[in-house]
Structure formats: C-alpha cells, structure tokens
Amino acid sequence: xxxxxxxxxxxxxxxxxxxxxxxxxxxxxxxxxxxxxxxxxxxxxxxxxxxxxxxxxxxxxxxxxxxxxxxxxxxxxxxxxxxxxxxxxxxxxxxxxxxxxxxxxxxxxxxxxxxxxxxxxxxxxxxxxxxxxxxxxxxxxxxxxxxxxxxxxxxxxxxxxxxxxxxxxxxxxxxxxxxxxxxxxxxxxxxxxxxxxxxxxxxxxxxxxxxxxxxxxxxxxxxxxxxxxxxxxxxxxxxxxxxxxxxxxxxxxxxxxxxxxxxxxxxxxxxxxxxxxxxxxxxxxxxxxxxxxxxxxxxxxxxxxxxxxxxxxxxxxxxxxxxxxxxxxxxxxxxxxxx
Numbered sequence: 001x002x003x004x005x006x007x008x009x010x011x012x013x014x015x016x017x018x019x020x021x022x023x024x025x026x027x028x029x030x031x032x033x034x035x036x037x038x039x040x041x042x043x044x045x046x047x048x049x050x051x052x053x054x055x056x057x058x059x060x061x062x063x064x065x066x067x068x069x070x071x072x073x074x075x076x077x078x079x080x081x082x083x084x085x086x087x088x089x090x091x092x093x094x095x096x097x098x099x100x101x102x103x104x105x106x107x108x109x110x111x112x113x114x115x116x117x118x119x120x121x122x123x124x125x126x127x128x129x130x131x132x133x134x135x136x137x138x139x140x141x142x143x144x145x146x147x148x149x150x151x152x153x154x155x156x157x158x159x160x161x162x163x164x165x166x167x168x169x170x171x172x173x174x175x176x177x178x179x180x181x182x183x184x185x186x187x188x189x190x191x192x193x194x195x196x197x198x199x200x201x202x203x204x205x206x207x208x209x210x211x212x213x214x215x216x217x218x219x220x221x222x223x224x225x226x227x228x229x230x231x232x233x234x235x236x237x238x239x240x241x242x243x244x245x246x247x248x249x250x251x252x253x254x255x256x257x258x259x260x261x262x263x264x265x266x267x268x269x270x271x272x273x274x275x276x277x278x279x280x281x282x283x284x285x286x287x288x289x290x291x292x293x294x295x296x297x298x299x300x301x302x303x304x305x306x307x308x309x310x311x312x313x314x315x316x317x318x319x320x321x322x323x324x325x326x327x328x329x330x331x332x333x334x335x336x337x338x339x
Contacts, residue, residue, distance in 0.1 A: 006267075007253050007266065008254070009059055009060065009194075010266040010267055010269075010270040011249050011253060012052055012246055012249050012250075013269075013273050014266055014270060015245065016050075016052035016053050016273075018312060019048065020049040021276075021308050021311050021312050022042065023043055023046035023047070025284065025304045025311065026038075026300070026304045027289050027295070027303065027307065034300075035300050038301065040215050040219075040227070041215060041216065044227075044231050044238075045212065047232060047233060047241075048245055052242055052245060054124075054125070055187070055189055055190030056190060057128065057187060058128075058186065058191045061077070061132050062136060062139050062187070063132075064133060064136045073132065074130065078126060078129055080333050081122055081126055081129070081333060082126075083330030083331065084122070084278055084332055085109075085119060085122040085123070087330060088115065088116075088119060088278045089114045089116075090115070092119070093114060093115040096115065119278070124183055128187050135184075135188070139191060148192075150180065151185065151189060154181070154188075154189075155236065156180075157180055158234060158235055161235070162236070182234070186239070189243065190246070193243065193247060194250075201251045202251075204247050205247065206244075207240055207244060208240055208243065209244070211237040215231050268320075269316065271323075272320060272332065272334060274334065275315070275332025276315045279318060280315045283314045283315050287314070288307050288310050288311060288314070289307070294307060319334075323335055
C-alpha cells in the first residue's frame, strides 16, 4: 500500500516537470515576437514549477532523520545530485557552440553553473541540502505559529517590488529581512503545507487563480513593472500560485483513490524527474526545435504544444533507457540496473 503523502508529492513533482517543459517549449526566433502576450502568459503560468520542486524537497527532507549525523545525511543527499550535475555540466560544455576554457570551467564547477543555465536549479538545491541538518533542529521544536511567523516575514520580502513603488526598501545584504529571503522559504513552505491541515483550501486555490491575469493587467493598465521582479520565481503572485497548486493537488489526492497503474506511472516519472529536468533542454532545442516537420506547423500555439509533448515523452524514454545502464544513478540520479 503506497502512502497518500507519497502519491500527492509525486503528482506535484510530475506537474512541476510538465510545467518546466511547457515554459521552455515555445520556439524562439523569427515569428516569436508576434506572440508576445502568449509568451508572457506561458512563462508566468508555468513559473510555479521551480517553487513546487523546492516545496516537494522541503516536504520530504524536513526534518532529517533524528539521530542521523549531518555528515552522513549530506553524503547521502548531495551524493544524489553531485554526479548528475557534473555529468550534465560536462555534457553541455562539450555541446557548447562557443569556445570553452575547460580548465576554468572545471575548477568553477563547485561554485557556479557551467555548461548551461538550466543547471542553476541543481546548485540551489545543493545549497538547501546543506541547510537541512541545521533547519531540522529548529523545525522539530518550532510551533505552528513560529513557522507561520517565518513564512510571513518571507512573504514580506516577496512583496518588496510592490512596496518599493511607494516606500524606500533596502533589499541589499544590510536589509532587516535579508536573512529571510530566497528559496529556503519555499523549502519551509513545503514542509509546512505537508504537515498542517489547511481548512480553507478551496479559497487558497481561488486566490491562486486570481493571480493569473496580473501580467496582462500590468500591460493593459500601464503599471510598467519589471516582469522578472514581480512575476518570477521569488514573487508573491508566483508563491501564491505554487501554494494553490500544492494544496489543490494534496486535496484532490486525498479525495480520489488512484489506480495502481496511475500510481506506478507517477512513481516512475518521479524517479526519472532529475534526469528529465537535466536533459529536456537538449532534447527540445537540439532535436525538436530543428525538426522541419515541427517548424512547418503554422499555428504557433499548437506547435508549442507538440514540442512540449514530444520533449516530455522523449526525455522520459531516454532517461528510462539510461536507468538500465550501470552507474546510471551518477547520470540521472536513479538506477534500475541494481534492482
């Protein structure tokens, strides 16, 4: 019998996987500028993908097993992502069209993204892993109110772009709430939502839906707000949408019993999610973006859908086949070989 908690978290991660692929799917270049509103809306509505990934990790990892040493924990968790990160960094460096200073790139690997920008997520996740042993001690003792107090202060930092329209706000490292900023908020939010029963879950979902038209209103009403400050990963509207997705999926999974086949597919996709994330850009932009049959599709929206579907299926199949290779856990973070 599979635990309900595992099922809904698998669903959240699969949804996040689909979102990130849909976000990157529109083909750039000639003709794309004609679909500006669609591109903006597509990016905005799929932006919860990254918060959802971090929220699932927080829900699963916090607090770490009591009595487990920090060194043992970090060796297990970091070991899961170091191999795939290094492997795909080298892969993308080798496929780079520009000249690469290999010596600098290789020695820069522990400190910054090399090869492709999509790998930034792995570095941020590694940083959060490093925090888990420290956060766990607090999380075990923290009350619901204390968690909510932290999350409230974190929410204030997400509202900084709006507050700064009217007031002077110090967003630098000397700011009063500087240490409440960043993706660790999503990490703790995932733990909080996983452990606390939200009584008004439907209202939270409705609030998330209410965030949908904000970028269009920004354009229509001439607010002229910076998209990447007010509508991106670390923004209040995206945090609200991510929360509504998380709560909505948790609620639906609690209400509906999924078949064994569906649960099995979700689990397998979840196991391959690291690999799908890491390889999807290559599959999409090297293969499908350059496929003449796809380029010939006249409808830009349908073309984007086709790219997204083929990329997801293609990435899944490639990762599934890789999982049968020896040492595949060091390539995609998962292995069928040893089972």
